Amino acid sequence: AQSVTQLDSHVSVSEGTPVLLRCNYSSSYSPSLFWYVQHPNKGLQLLLKYTSAATLVKGINGFEAEFKKSETSFHLTKPSAHMSDAAEYFCVVSDPYSGGYNKLIFGAGTRLAVHP
C-alpha cells in the first residue's frame, strides 16, 4: 500500500534562509509524487510533481524537490524563504490502483513559519 510520511509537523525559518521540508514515501510501484501548498483559508495549489522523468523537479515560486528512489524520499527545498511562503505543505503520492486509479494519498502536512 502507498503511504507518505512528512517528518516534521512544524518548521520555522528566518526570511532569506533555506527551506527544507522532508517527505518519505512507501510505494509498491513507480510512484507519482506531488507537493501541494495551502495558504491560510485557501484551497490547495500544486507546487510541483514528479512522474518518472527528471529526478530534480522544479516548481513554482522557486521551490524544487528531488526524487531519491534509494532513500524513498521526496524532500522539498527553496534556497531563500520569503514571508509569503508561510503556509501548510502537503507531500502526496498517487495510487494508480485504487480510488479509480487516481487516488491521492496525503501526508499529515508540515506547517512552515517564516520569521522576519
Added chain:
Amino acid sequence: EAQVTQNPRYLITVTGKKLTVTCSQNMNHEYMSWYRQDPGLGLRQIYYSMNVEVTDKGDVPEGYKVSRKEKRNFPLILESPSPNQTSLYFCASSPVGVGSYEQYFGPGTRLTVT
C-alpha cells in the same frame, strides 16, 4: 478561468439536518473526488467518480452520499450530519489518462455540526 467551485464556503448546522455541498468544475474533467481535511491527518478521500453515473467509496465514506448526474457537478450529501463530520471539505477534479494524476482543488467548505 479554469476552476473548481464549491458552495457554500462555510456552513454551520445542527445534528440530523440534511445538507448538500455542491461542487462544479468547468474543465470537462472525467474524474472528481471529495476529501475531508482534519488536523494532523492530511486529506482523506470520501468518494470519487470516474464519470457520469460512476461513483465509488474512498477511505472514509460512512455518513456521506454522492451523485454524478452531470459531468461538471459532483455534490456531497450528508443525510443526517453528526458532530464528527465537522471538518474542512475539498472537491477535486482531474482528467483521465496516463500520467494525468494532478488534481485541481476547490476552495474548500468549512462545515460545523453542533
